[in-house]
Amino acid sequence: MKVVEINKLTKYYGKFRALNKVDLNIKKGECIGFLGPNGAGKTTTIRILLGLLRKSSGDAKLFGKDVWNDSVDIHKKLAYVPGDVHLWPNLTGGEVIDLFGKLRGGINKDKRENLLKLFDLDPTKKCSTYSKGNRQKVGLISAFSSDVDFYILDEPTSGLDPLMTAVFQDCVEKLKRQGKTVLMSSHILADVEKLCDKVTIIRQGEIVESGTLDQLRHMTKMTISVDTKDTVEGLDKIKSISNININGNTTSFRIDKSMVGEAIEYLVKFNIKSVISTPPTLEELFMRHYGEEMKSVNNSLRREPK
Secondary structure, eight states: OEEEEEEEEEEEETTEEEEEEEEEEEETTOEEEEEOOTTSSHHHHHHHHTTSSOOSEEEEEETTEETTTTHHHHHTTEEEEOSSOOOOTTSBHHHHHHHHHHHTTOOOHHHHHHHHHHTTOOTTSBGGGOOHHHHHHHHHHHHHHSOOSEEEEESTTTTOOHHHHHHHHHHHHHHHHTTOEEEEEOSOHHHHHHHOSEEEEEETTEEEEEEEHHHHHTTSOEEEEEEESSOOOOGGGSTTOEEEEEETTEEEEEEOGGGHHHHHHHHGGGOEEEEEEEOOOHHHHHHHHHHHHHHHHHHHHHHSOO
């Protein structure tokens, strides 16, 4: 069963095209990472799913229902946490959590109390006294206390310290074990790499990459480090090898996954003592699409007068 069905979704702000024929499908029980820098189209896509923005063209459905026409019914089955949670300053954190729960049709009180302890939040304090991190905790506790089918998390760990980030990750892992569906937009690549089954990368309003981490890792090089008894020579003769670094009897290089066997077969003659292979990180996959833009920005900064 598909929880999210987005087909050729396009959105214009005046003459500016924020989304261009975006396709995104999420099955029940999947946790999908939605990656891209500010302005790439992540938040616009999420707001359309929430029924807060009207599409220009294409289709967007949640639970088989149109996200604009059936938004009231849809919201009973989802929880949303933005990257910057704004709360009513005169209400306490506990009152806000209960209010959000009632809007969804109820809240699990035992789960609420357990989450308050896990996130170390005092629910009796006014929201006006909360730091950004504590406001974020209110949003997360409210979402995780509700028994819904779909969770939309937009930069959910913004403002959280490493300990609370670990608590957040445990909560998402629990949702996955329960068969819940999660769409997580994040700049924290470690969160996405740890939690998500699949990754979708959006760039300038278009989906440029989508698949499981293993599928995407086939598209970029891995790093190999080899300790040998004898000094390695002639490694550059092997196709697809790059970034060769020889330091005494330790050799490291980058290589396409399909060519690893040939490289190891060549290195055997130098009496291998140990081999360490490191698959590409999600950050490396991400930078495949934004690396040129980063170079352009860095070059511009270098040219600026001091």
